[in-house]
Amino acid sequence: MRTWGGEQVEQAVADAVALLRTATDRDWDGVRAGRLEWSCRRTAEHIAGDLIAYAGQLAGRAQNAYVPFEITLDEGTGNTDVLDVIETTGALLAAAVRTTPREVRAFHPYPFRGANREGFAAMGVAEVLLHTHDIATGLHLAYEPPAELCEDVLTRLFPHVRPGSAPWPTLLWATGRGDLPGRPPVTEWRWSNPPAIPADRLTLEGVTPAAARDLSAGGDGGFTWAEGGPYEGTRDAAGMTVKAYEAGAHRPEWGMFVLVRREDGCAVGGMGFHGVPDEEGRAEVGYDLAVSARGHGYATEALRALSGWALARDDVRLLVATVDRVNLPSQRVVTRAGFAAVREGEEEIFYELRP
Template sequence: MPVTATDLDAATASVVAALEPVVDLDWSAATGTGALNAYRTAEHVGDCLMSYAAQLSSRSTDDYVRFEAALLTDATNAQALEFVVAGAGMLAGVVHRLGPEVRGWHPWGVSDPEGFAGMGIVEVLVHGEDMCRGLGVTLEPPAEVCAHVLERMFPEVTVDAEPWTALLWATDRVELPGLPNQAGWRWRGAPVGD
């Protein structure tokens, strides 16, 4: 199954459902991804999604479009989450509009709209999971979306685990018994068949 804009919408909706109830907590004190707190992780995700939309829209295949999207200094947690939703909506709209022949640059390889949708889903779900852990809530993304993104972005992953757990393992968020950790992981952005 190809990864679609609808999959990105569903992944984003699952993150919003998990994080909306905790927008009144202190996101600046909650862990996010790496050295980022939950608030800055949301900002990172929004920026990534908007950048991916720009890459595809511009059809740039040799470098990033030179801009950065960031939250205003007075943005609330709810507005940080809204920033993620806006970025996901922009990327989903571009993915939906463009044909499979379009290409855009990413440092891990030139990709097509399906690949950028997959990248967006990984960003939303994996960083969303980091934020959820830091804020003490559970993220439950749709299994079929996780399965689609695993097949497209991590075709070498054939672990005996539920798709969400397998995606977390592939992105070095969990360990699975008897399997090596995935530090230094990368997705496969190249179009299928390339």
């Protein structure tokens, strides 16, 4: 999977600044930015503030809150100077993304209180694209960013949004800035970074639709895999995630997780749910490991962590797992994780775990 982050931040900033430099002689203070309550000038300053804030979160490895600082422009700063600040803060975010290890997560409130370097890059790009649109609308400038960049943002920050026929109108609709045929107007929205669930030796990292698409097509999904991985079950699960995303039915907390070993950052397997809990609060789990990672207790450890996380929620009352009768290692995994066999078929054994 291609590296995503610093280059895309730089591209978004360069395109935005190039457009806005054509209108620096206009009154940005007296014009509203699109549908926002802010002026065009206030919106431009907000872009710079977000870029430096995201860079600060990554550089400082903030874990529990935003680092308490903000950018303040000198008195008399003109429109051209504001664009210089946007270029500078964009460069700082790009540098922070490039120098932050892949496994590092820093605080962001929506919705799982953390994001990795790719998430902060995607949020920075989204801020630039959307608020440049707002400013351009207020100043009557034509603006449409590259479709690939918009699609990248959607597949990383809007996993719950069904893709549309074109990425840019879909992103505008998803953020309350436009209309799409057959879809109701959006009045409230938030993007979504993937969840991460800690275990003793592992971290269960949520898989974005972008990563799932790469995995299902034979790629690595952006992970460094242990020998023999990803195994076929992980690729199959990634394909299920892609189908759910394309249908608008994907919910990241009920999707797929990659099991990442903390000691070396290697991915050793995949685990997750077959979909959202049903009306009775029932959710089904599945998993597999890379061949070289088997026999070390990773699956049991991860399943305990995932089960504990799920059963602590109000919308889950029962977890189930289906294991082939001939798969004795997998039967031992679910049993050690606390599941009990409740029924046997000709080829499968059915297990349950309740709170």
